[in-house]
Amino acid sequence: MPKQKGAQKKQQLKSYKLKHINRTIQEGDAVLMRSSEPGKPSYVARVEAIETTDARGSNARVRVRWYYRPEESMGGRRQFHGAKEVFLSDHYDLQSADTIEGKCKVHSFGGYTKLGSVGNDDFFCRFEYNSATGAFNPDRVAVFCKCEMPYNPDDLMVQCEDCSEWFHPSCIGTTIEAAKKLEHFYCEECSPEPQDLDNSISTSKNTDAKVNTKRNLEVSKTRNKHAKRSG
Structure with missing residues (x-):
């Protein structure tokens, strides 16, 4: 009788090379992830962990913490929200690393105001956002x-x-x-x-x-x- 294969053990990775974009990611990086809706802008997320069940270290998945754009929050976009503003949410998810389209930079509010110029991959965050209640911190x-x-x-x-x-x-x-x-x-x-x-x-x-x-x-x-x- 053939032996049953046990569950594959998860291996935590400190970094991972994304061959499809030729970039290396690690914990704490801000990344752009492919939207599930055609025509919508890329999602913004922070990499919390990288894992794989492949002994060769391929087919990695990333545990991410999502940044919400103002229009994705309960209150919607308001007059004082900047075009590149995002909120760090309490919404975590596990996604394939293949859905990462690139790396970006999420600045503090003060750091963003000191930029000499703002690039396409520059964002800023001044609030944390509770996705269940719609509450902000600071309030x-x-x-x-x-x-x-x-x-x-x-x-x-x-x-x-x-x-x-x-x-x-x-x-x-x-x-x-x-x-x-x-x-x-x-x-x-x-x-x-x-x-x-x-x-x-x-x-x-x-x-x-x-x-x-x-x-x-x-x-x-x-x-x-x-x-x-x-x-």
């Missing part, structure tokens, strides 16, 4: 402007020279193009007279000190002044 974040919205690192903002608060051009009645040319700006609370922002055009080379996109706005400046629930 409160700093807010800016008269609209009291959390900071979207893709949006240009203008800083008041008196109180140092930041404002969206649309919230102060001007355009992005006009805001980029401002020489001075004082918010309604700090300015004794209304300003004609569209005609307050600067010829100074130092204008960028008061107008910023995601490159150098320091969110910590008002973190203790304002807070709002996230999500």
